[in-house]
Amino acid sequence: MSPQLVASCLVLLAVLAGVGCRREPAAALWAGEPTVVPGDTALRFPSGAVFAPGFYMVRYIGRLPAREKAPFLLMEGVECTDCDAPPSVFLRSPSDGPAKPDTLLKGWFAYPGPIREWESKALLSDSRLFWGRCLPSGAAGLVQFSTDSAGRSELTRVGVAEVRGDTIVEWRASFAEVPRAGVVARVRAGECREVPSREQDAF
DSSP states (O other), rough: OOOOHHHHHHHHHHOOOOOHTHHHHHHHOOOSSSSOOOSSSEEETTTTTTTOOOEEEEEEEEEEEEESSSSSEEEEEEOOSHHHHHHHHEEOOOOOOOOTOOOTTEEEEOEEEEEEEETTTOOOEEEEEEEEESTOOOOEEEEEEEEEEEEEEEEEEEEEEEETEEEEEEEETTTTTOHHHHHHHHHHTTTTEEEEOOEEEEE
């Protein structure tokens, strides 16, 4: 084989390898454990990539894989620093860019834990939030069990944000569809995790 033919083959192999690896940089870009950038509004990953999700006091919790785009990052944050906005837990893929103000996001939940009235300390609501492969189908997403206290009655809800490919689908579930015992069993099996609860006061 002539040197010219060998060189041509090497170039062709390099091109084909580049085509086959186009998705690797995007996946590798957001790999590893990020650190919070000074100012608490962005995360910096080991690759050097920085993502500002559009929230303040940002903290990284974990991630859920997407099909084609960058993974969905699970984070904690608040909407503003000069208001009484409570902390939230939310999913956001860097491929979608930062969240826009006053936009209703999918995969956005109140930070879990009991919420009490500031003066009386009466319990207003309580919630638990799970993430990972927590659903009976084994699909990845978030599952929130929340109880709102209204007088002597209590209203309990099950909220789901399921990752389907590159999108987040939200739906309300019944206890029959997503039993709490089943979610806790998946936590014990290591397939699902719980976001640590934190008590808060409502002003």
